[in-house]
Amino acid sequence: MKALETIGESFEKDVIEKNFSRREALTKGLGFGLKAALVAIPFGIFDAFNNKAVAGPSNSDIASVLNFALTLEFLESNFYSTGLSTNGLIPASDKTVMSQISKHETAHVALLQQTITTLGGTPVKMPTFDFTAGGTFSDVFSNYQTFLALSNAFEDTGVRAYKGAAPSLLGAGAVLTAALDIHSVEARHASEVRRLRKLKGWISNAEANGLPAAIYAGEDNVTQLNLSVTGITTVPAVSVTEAFDEPLTMTAVMAIAGPFIKK
Amino acid sequence: MPVRRKAFLKYTAMSGAVVALGLESCHKSNSGGGTSGTTDVGGGDTGILNFAYALEQLEAAFYTQVNASFYTNASPAEKAVLQDIMNHEIAHRDFFKAALGSKAIPALKPDFSSIDFTSRTSVLATAKAFEDLGVSAYNGAGQYITSSEYLTIAGKIVSVEARHAAAIRDLINPGSGDFAGDDVVSPTTGLDFSRTPNSTTGGASIVATANIYLVTRISATQLP
Numbered sequence: 001m002k003a004l005e006t007i008g009e010s011f012e013k014d015v016i017e018k019n020f021s022r023r024e025a026l027t028k029g030l031g032f033g034l035k036a037a038l039v040a041i042p043f044g045i046f047d048a049f050n051n052k053a054v055a056g057p058s059n060s061d062i063a064s065v066l067n068f069a070l071t072l073e074f075l076e077s078n079f080y081s082t083g084l085s086t087n088g089l090i091p092a093s094d095k096t097v098m099s100q101i102s103k104h105e106t107a108h109v110a111l112l113q114q115t116i117t118t119l120g121g122t123p124v125k126m127p128t129f130d131f132t133a134g135g136t137f138s139d140v141f142s143n144y145q146t147f148l149a150l151s152n153a154f155e156d157t158g159v160r161a162y163k164g165a166a167p168s169l170l171g172a173g174a175v176l177t178a179a180l181d182i183h184s185v186e187a188r189h190a191s192e193v194r195r196l197r198k199l200k201g202w203i204s205n206a207e208a209n210g211l212p213a214a215i216y217a218g219e220d221n222v223t224q225l226n227l228s229v230t231g232i233t234t235v236p237a238v239s240v241t242e243a244f245d246e247p248l249t250m251t252a253v254m255a256i257a258g259p260f261i262k263k
Numbered sequence: 264m265p266v267r268r269k270a271f272l273k274y275t276a277m278s279g280a281v282v283a284l285g286l287e288s289c290h291k292s293n294s295g296g297g298t299s300g301t302t303d304v305g306g307g308d309t310g311i312l313n314f315a316y317a318l319e320q321l322e323a324a325f326y327t328q329v330n331a332s333f334y335t336n337a338s339p340a341e342k343a344v345l346q347d348i349m350n351h352e353i354a355h356r357d358f359f360k361a362a363l364g365s366k367a368i369p370a371l372k373p374d375f376s377s378i379d380f381t382s383r384t385s386v387l388a389t390a391k392a393f394e395d396l397g398v399s400a401y402n403g404a405g406q407y408i409t410s411s412e413y414l415t416i417a418g419k420i421v422s423v424e425a426r427h428a429a430a431i432r433d434l435i436n437p438g439s440g441d442f443a444g445d446d447v448v449s450p451t452t453g454l455d456f457s458r459t460p461n462s463t464t465g466g467a468s469i470v471a472t473a474n475i476y477l478v479t480r481i482s483a484t485q486l487p
Contacts, residue, residue: 093438100440107453163418167411180402181454183418187425188443188455192433200347201430202423225362225416233357239350243358245422247415 056171063121065165068250069179070112072161074126075257076154077105082131083151086141094144094196101151101189108182115175133259148197153211155190156203157248157256160215162186164247187245202242214256218246302368304460306485308413311404313368314460315417316359317481318400321473322393323352324373329390334383341383341434348390348427355420362416372478387435392472394428395447395456397421400469402457407487425455459487 057065080102083089090098113123131140131150140146162183169176191201199209206213206220222230222240229244230237248256304313326349333342360367379385401421408414429442447456460483461468474480 096438096440097442100443103450104443104448104453107449107451111452111454159422163415163422166405166418167414170409170411170414173406176406177402177457178454180405180418180421181457184398184402184421184425184455185443185448185453187422188429188448191426191429192442195430195433201344201426201433202347202351224358224419225412227358227361229354229358229361232361233354235350235353235357239347240354242347243351243354243423244419245426246419 056173057168059119060121062169062172062175063116063119065168066112066116066119066175066179067121067124068165068253069162069182070109070116070124071127071261072154072158072253072257073105073108073112074124075129075260076158077102077109078126078129079131079150079154080105082141083147089141089144089147091144097192097196098151101155101193104185104189108185111178111182115178119175128262129260130262131260136259145197148193149209149211151193152190152197152199152209153215153256155186155193157215157253158186159183159190159245160248161250161253163245164249164253166247200242203245204238205241212256214252217252218248221246301480301482302371303482303484304368304486305366308408308410309363309366310483310486311408311417312359312363312413313366314404314481314483314486315401315420316356316363316367317371318397318469318473319352319355319359320371321373321476322397323349323356325375325378325389325393325476326352328375328380329386332380334381334386337383344430344434345390348430351423351427355423368481369479371481373476374478375476377475387431390431391428391435394424394431396469396472397424398428398447399456399458400460402455403459403462403469404486405457407459461487 056062080098084095084098084102116123132138137146137150140150162179166176166179166183169179194201197209203216203219206216206218208216220241221244222228222237224244229240233240235243302317304310304317326345329345330342330349333345337345378389398421401417401424405414405417405421408417428447432441432444435441443455448454456465458464458469460470463471466472470481470483
């Protein structure tokens, strides 16, 4: 889990936002830079409503978020390249699909590394992975169904991770757009892989289909912007849960990804 | 709705200028009850939400018609996918209508005369176009949203649209790379297509494309 320490900075903001109100954070003597960033938020919104540019996050804040994303993309790209280079694992019928996904994950790694460097940050190094998660998925590269299940897990988690990170890129312009453009690609992948597993492409309730429940925790939410959506539409409640994908915090995502990261 | 009102009041308290902006985006429709008027979605976050509401109205109407009478030889699996998607789009439409409350644009009247609903090819090609359009629209509008809550809502919906796009593309060409094909996802950057409402990069704008299927036309004069 050593690699995670290098993205510790990204967690700091997340943890603070979870545990303190903004006012509390300001009075608890946190670092000046963070104080300034938190204070800037209401003014950002104020300015935006006067049609001025939104005050965005600092370059180092953006780089921290992107390093979190880069860690996940390393995990995915490594997973698919290992799978594709393992003889007899992926059936011929699914090779094109897996190659297409692999191509995107590799491209995401390169794009994120480049963007982080451009922002003046330092891209995290590729961690060492253990896709068996300490033996839990011991046949990941010999049993295609296990490989598919983990692919499903990584893609659905990736969607939730980018969705959860998006608000911290509010005001970051093109970087936010790039993150959203990756987010929807992960969702396309997730849909396809789920369908290869004979599942629906979308998430019903919080159904985990044999995967760790944490990956789907909260996906059964039907309240959006404080509106109970089941109360204002005629479609079944399960359709409402399918119609809205839910975000995860960085902390929750890293708890899911952690067992696959050795160091 | 309560949340919108609360948020609106919060911003109103911060700046008088907001009032004008908010009201302007409320009633910009000049359709006047006619059949060929244009409804402007307005500006700011409300404009973006109304733009999304317009697209969701279009999608919901399309899939409702698809489900009312399936194309020839639709398989049970295909019917199940198309019924699920219909329900999702209806949920999106109803959600935006309720969330926007008095600021919502009116119900739009679709024009699907160019679609052959008896033909699998025509229906799935239109579904693919609508889903890809939706993904690119949400992706492109995201950076112009100023509210964190609304950005999250857009994110919650766009990934479902992307799931739809992949499933429809999979129905059209199973086993291929089309679910995230090189025509929508750049093979070099791995980025999905994103466009602002009026951008003509890569062909007709999203607004213009939507208007092909609308009797009540929309415009987005206050959005990029």
